[in-house]
Amino acid sequence: MSITIYIPGDAAALAMGADAVAxxxxxxxxxxxxxxxxxxxxxxxxxxxxxxxxxxxAQGRVAYGPVTKADVPELFAAKFLQGDKHALRLGDIETxxxxxxxxxxxxxxxxxxxxxxxSDYLAQGGGKGLARARKLAPAAIVQQVTDxxxxxxxxxxxxxxxxxxxxxxxxxxxxxxxxxxxxxxxxTFSDRMLMEGDPYCLLEGMAxxxxxxxxxxxxxxxxxxxxxxxxxLNAALKDAGDWLGDFSxxxxxxxxxxxxxEETALLESIEGRRGIVRxxxxxxAISGLFGQPTVINNVITFASVPDILAQxxxxxxxxxxxxxxxxxxxxxxxxxxFGGLVEIPFGAxxxxxxxxxxxxxxxxxxxxxxxxxxPLGAYLPESQFDTVLDYEAFAAVGAVLGxxxxxxxxxTVDMAKQARYAMQFCALESxxxxxxxxxxxxxxxxxxxxxxAGATEQIPLLRDLCDTMTYGSMCAMGGMxxxxxxxxxxxxxEDFSAVKAPLPQAGEGLG
Amino acid sequence: MNxxxxxxxxxxxxxDGALLPILHDIQHALGxxxxxxxxxxxxQLNLSRAEVHGVITYYHHFRQTPPGKHVVQLCCAExxxxxxxxxxxxxxxxxxxxADVTLEPVYCLGLCSIGPAxxxxxxxxxxxxxxxxxxxxxNGLGVKK
Numbered sequence: 001m002s003i004t005i006y007i008p009g010d011a012a013a014l015a016m017g018a019d020a021v022a023x024x025x026x027x028x029x030x031x032x033x034x035x036x037x038x039x040x041x042x043x044x045x046x047x048x049x050x051x052x053x054x055x056x057x058a059q060g061r062v063a064y065g066p067v068t069k070a071d072v073p074e075l076f077a078a079k080f081l082q083g084d085k086h087a088l089r090l091g092d093i094e095t096x097x098x099x100x101x102x103x104x105x106x107x108x109x110x111x112x113x114x115x116x117x118x119s120d121y122l123a124q125g126g127g128k129g130l131a132r133a134r135k136l137a138p139a140a141i142v143q144q145v146t147d148x149x150x151x152x153x154x155x156x157x158x159x160x161x162x163x164x165x166x167x168x169x170x171x172x173x174x175x176x177x178x179x180x181x182x183x184x185x186x187x188t189f190s191d192r193m194l195m196e197g198d199p200y201c202l203l204e205g206m207a208x209x210x211x212x213x214x215x216x217x218x219x220x221x222x223x224x225x226x227x228x229x230x231x232x233l234n235a236a237l238k239d240a241g242d243w244l245g246d247f248s249x250x251x252x253x254x255x256x257x258x259x260x261x262e263e264t265a266l267l268e269s270i271e272g273r274r275g276i277v278r279x280x281x282x283x284x285a286i287s288g289l290f291g292q293p294t295v296i297n298n299v300i301t302f303a304s305v306p307d308i309l310a311q312x313x314x315x316x317x318x319x320x321x322x323x324x325x326x327x328x329x330x331x332x333x334x335x336x337x338f339g340g341l342v343e344i345p346f347g348a349x350x351x352x353x354x355x356x357x358x359x360x361x362x363x364x365x366x367x368x369x370x371x372x373x374x375p376l377g378a379y380l381p382e383s384q385f386d387t388v389l390d391y392e393a394f395a396a397v398g399a400v401l402g403x404x405x406x407x408x409x410x411x412t413v414d415m416a417k418q419a420r421y422a423m424q425f426c427a428l429e430s431x432x433x434x435x436x437x438x439x440x441x442x443x444x445x446x447x448x449x450x451x452x453a454g455a456t457e458q459i460p461l462l463r464d465l466c467d468t469m470t471y472g473s474m475c476a477m478g479g480m481x482x483x484x485x486x487x488x489x490x491x492x493x494e495d496f497s498a499v500k501a502p503l504p505q506a507g508e509g510l511g
Numbered sequence: 512m513n514x515x516x517x518x519x520x521x522x523x524x525x526x527d528g529a530l531l532p533i534l535h536d537i538q539h540a541l542g543x544x545x546x547x548x549x550x551x552x553x554x555q556l557n558l559s560r561a562e563v564h565g566v567i568t569y570y571h572h573f574r575q576t577p578p579g580k581h582v583v584q585l586c587c588a589e590x591x592x593x594x595x596x597x598x599x600x601x602x603x604x605x606x607x608x609x610a611d612v613t614l615e616p617v618y619c620l621g622l623c624s625i626g627p628a629x630x631x632x633x634x635x636x637x638x639x640x641x642x643x644x645x646x647x648x649x650n651g652l653g654v655k656k
Contacts, residue, residue: 011620011621011622011636012621012622012624012625012638014636015622015625015628015636015637015638016625016638016639047624047625048624050625183619183621184618184619185619186588186589186590186591186618186619186623187588187589187590187623188619188621188623189621189622189623189624192621224535224572225617225619225620225621225630226621227633227634228634252528252531252532253531253532253535254531254570254572255531255534255535255570255571255572255573256570256571256572256617257569257570257571257572258618269531270528270531271527271528272528272529272530272531272556272566273530273562273566274565274566274569274570275569275570290527290528331623331624332624333590333593333623333624333626334589334590334593334594334623334624334626335593335594336624339623339624339625340624362594371589375588375589405590405623407589407590407593407623408593409593410593413593418589418592421589421592425618428618429618
């Protein structure tokens with residue numbers, strides 16, 4: 001009888017050396033004439049423990065980590081295949097407080113299921129949502145999603161049920177389901193983990209959306225920086241057979257344009273054009289991909305749907321606070337000791353995430369600023385760490401939750417430099433369609449350079465420019481770049497007062 | 512050029528919005544999208560050369576010239592900045608001076624808890640990349656100092 005060993009094939013685990021560990025275990029087992037069966041699962045999302053090896057034993061799954069290839073002979077000698085003692089032994093990973101305290105819904109199977117096996121997905125409880133949806137009328141499916149209170153997890157938090165109903169109510173013969181997997185925000189990786197660790201869950205959510213609105217074709221637009229996610233999705237699709245019925249899905253690869261995470265730019269890109277933002281209206285729900293009514297949602301939004309259908313809307317709606325229902329997979333990133341994925345219901349505080357889960361900074365220095373919600377999200381100072389993780393509570397302090405990415409910085413950070421970077425990133429990634437974003441971002445870099453060189457009298461000019469960008473831009477790219485800039489200016493004014501950097505020469509500075 | 516592109520065109524025949532998939536396949540096969548491919552792609556998709564050129568130059572991912580022997584992408588986004596990616600970028604630029612390596616910034620590899628992150632080639636990822644680790648990786652690739 002062969003022994004099953006789980007070694008993550010998740011990109012983060014690979015970056016930590018999981019392939020070398022898998023090779024070493026295979027070689028050592030062969031040498032010792034032990035039959036093993038290696039499953040490349042997703043990551044549990046406790047990245048400081050990667051590569052995390054789990055062995056299936058009589059006592060259940062026993063975890064060891066972080067394992068390097070040099071540890072492998074010793075692990076065999078310590079009989080880790082029977083789950084025996086070793087310095088790296090963690091036992092049942094799910095009893096670790098970091099995981100035990102979480103309430104995973106959309107990523108519940110990630111790290112547990114074999115992402116390359118539909119039968120394992122079904123055995124782990126997958127597929128029930130789709131089965132139930134097949135017995136319901138389209139309007140009843142939409143009603144379930146509406147009742148669950150699910151809001152778009154890409155960042156804008158628009159009620160998913162309303163979007164789906166708009167598409168359902170159109171009369172076109174061809175409608176589309178598009179998954180926005182252009183997860184470009186720094187500090188975010190939950191989409192990637194889901195696609196790599198439980199791809200069938202995404203396919204199921206999209207197929208349910210297809211039934212709900214009457215669409216038979218779906219696209220998943222994945223960024224080119226995620227080759228492992230693309231491979232996992234394509235493998236899953238190849239293996240899906242007729243499980244999805246007459247709903248077909250095609251994976252499309254992005255090409256390194258951040259703004260293609262904006263829904264209309266993404267549609268342009270699938271259509272084969274430059275990813276330029278479209279004017280709204282018309283909404284994509286009315287006239288989206290190839291001019292047809294289109295449901296476009298983020299990966300986690302779709303991945304939340306199977307459980308809502310399987311367990312009923314109330315189960316999801318009963319989690320969370322205020323108008324933020326359900327769970328959000330938060331991603332702890334940057335200078336943080338225990339970085340990883342924390343899926344919990346809305347309602348905890350930022351401080352709990354940073355310290356109870358994250359353990360403070362990785363560098364050991366005090367945390368000074370935390371950017372929540374990606375490059376277009378505000379920087380929060382220590383005085384705001386008690387803000388409740390809820391869309392409205394964040395909006396009330398001039399911040400955003402966005403896609404749940406949390407990037408921590410210690411006290412060595414220069415916030416004027418971070419503000420400059422926000423403008424520079426906008427200049428680099430602006431699609432160029434509207435003036436406030438295209439030109440405002442470049443002027444923003446220049447003004448911040450002058451301020452950093454001592455011209456603090458230009459701070460009102462920077463505020464004025466941010467005002468123009470906020471209210472004059474066509475989409476969130478230019479419209480939200482002021483969030484990190486103004487939050488840096490408001491909460492870390494001291495970084496803008498001292499002369500920090502000489503003024504760059506003409507032509508220098510924009511990279 | 513035509514004989515190289517025809518199999519790619521055939522793969523995507525009849526596909527809606529085929530331009531990006533075609534460009535990806537060309538770059539995968541040749542390492543870049545050569546100038547002489549542009550009119551052929553335009554003809555194939557019934558587009559103007561300007562439209563094809565516009566798409567190639569819009570997206571950071573597509574290159575118009577052949578890359579070096581190795582392509583090394585360094586994450587320069589906020590989460591990696593918080594862990595010292597700027598110093599790494601400066602070190603890498605110095606280390607690779609004169610080497611046949613294309614060094615590019617990339618804005619997020621989705622490895623934001625374990626940065627600085629580096630991507631070598633199309634899918635080889637590395638986490639916690641210090642200047643020392645970077646040198647070891649380059650030495651491993653046989654990149655001369």
